Amino acid sequence: MYEKENKTDWTVFLISGGFVILFIVLSFINSTMVGDTIVKLFNWSAKYFGAYWQVLLLGNFVIGIYFVFSKYGRVRLGNQSAPKYNYFKWISMILCTLLASGGVFWAAAEPMYHYMTTPPLFGEGSGDIPAAFAQAFMDWGFVAWAILGTLSTIVMMYVHYVKGQPLKPRAILYPIFGEKVYHKSILGSLADIISIIAVAAGTLGPIGFLGLQVSYGLHDLFGIPNVLTTSIIIVLVLSMIAAISAATGVDRGILLLSRINIGLTILLAAVVLIIGPTMFIIDAFVSGEGFYLQNFFTMSLYRGDEAWLGAWTVFFWGWFLGYGPMMAIFISRISTGRTVRELVLAVSIVAPIVSNFWFSVVGGTGVFFESENPGSISTALNEAGMPAAVMAIMDQLPIGLIMAIGFLIVTIVFVATTVDTMSYTTAVSITGTDHPYRWLRVFWAILFGLFSMVLLVIGEGSITAIQNMIVITAVPVSLLLLPPLWLAPKIVKEMAIMQNIAWEREGKKPLLVKEDD
Secondary structure, eight states, X not given: OGGGOOOOOHHHHHHHHHHHHHHHHHHHHOHHHHHHHHHHHHHHHXXXXXXXXXXXXXXXXXXXXXXXXXXXXXXXXXXXXXXSSOHXXXXXXXXXXXXXXXXXXXXXXXXXXXXHSOOGGGOSOSOOHHHHHHHHHHHTSHHHHHHHHSHHHHHHHIIIIITOOOOSGGGGGHHHHGGGGGSSOHHHHHHHHHHHHHHHHHHHHHHHHHHHHHHHHHHHXXXXXXXHHHHHHHHHHHHHHHHHHHHHOIIIIIHHHHHHHHHHHHHHHHHHHHHSOHHHHHHHHXXXXXXXXXXXXXXXXXXXXXXXXXXXXXXXXXXXXXXXXXXXXXXXXXXXXXXXXXXXXXXXXXXXXXXXXXXXXXXXXXXXXXXXXXXXXXXXXXXXXXXXXXXXXXXXXXXXXXXXXXXXXXXXHHHHHHHHHHHHHHHHHHHOSSSOOHHHHHHHHHHHHHHHHHHHHHTTTOSHHXXXXXXXXXXXXXXXXXXXXXXXXXXXXXXXXXXXXXXXXXXXXXXXXXXXX
């Protein structure tokens, strides 16, 4: 197996790391100029790529579901007869990476915002509970999750475990260009570089969003000043925790944090269900899911209000696109021995349903108290922004202080889980091995924290600059994630023939490019 060699690609490392460092330096020199440039690029990206992203994600999901119901779902991935991790450990690591990015921050805020102002697709006004939850489910649902680790993961696992090539973002291009994409290839290096920069921007999200939330929570609970300096200190501390975890690798730090995360999340959800508005939460989940499925295609392809889409659906889906190649690397690493059907169902169906239920528990509790006592949640949300949502919701519960502290702990663990996972996968993409150098993993964890700190300074403590940067870096990555829509079907057909699940037609040409002689 190729992973025996641990060779750093210094070109990719220096350009991608240099870009992030240059961005940090320029921001300190002239933050206004950098901030204005980000806003202009964001507007351009959302306007010209929003529709493409919506079609891309929908197509990716539909093809994956086809695999589930076809014979190709039985194809086993990773050249391994049985999975390395049991189902709970496996799904925990998958769930924690994206759910951690917004599991507390957006679960509390997004349903409330859509409840307060009905999404434009469903008319004007407020108070439409099914529409509010359906929109949140769409943004974090089946289509969004599918882009993170289905078709692109199939391509990467084939290239790495069957063809023996390094596990890097450029692996997506291997079926088109063959081994040339790995040998001093400008296109291959470019694929790795844009993926690393995009995941650096994407990781700004959990660090920045949840750092702001912890800062507000400490202020609300213990009176610590909720100022920019506090947020920056918290971001640095969170980055150090993530760096320590990343240094221990997948089988120790990342797996341990993922299991702790899921355990704490289940505990908090169970307590909220017991002491909170139980039936309202269940009704919100069921009605929102039904509304979402009933309007699935209409919501997926809605283009009526570009400004609104840029703030919500296009932003979220751009975020997930930016994560795409690195999540595919991570899921490839932990999914050996799984079938195509298991992979698609876990990433495209199970993970979104769990996410949606979590949104119903946290956001549903907020919507219930707001509907019973107008202003109980919305006042804090309007005055202090999204970071205030969780604390305002917890204040309404019988043991609000204990629950608020519990959510703060979960928030901290969530951040560490996402950052250490992305640091690991970034290091993997630079070295091409499943076991990259420890110093490289730690370097990226710290750099992600510094990147987030700078964006908080530019945005003066707001989330807007973070959101804008995420969308901008997703543009080139979205082009890289297009080929798997036709490459993955070819690959599963070829692997089905290799595994005697299907048979090759006589005289039929090879489906994929062969390795160069």
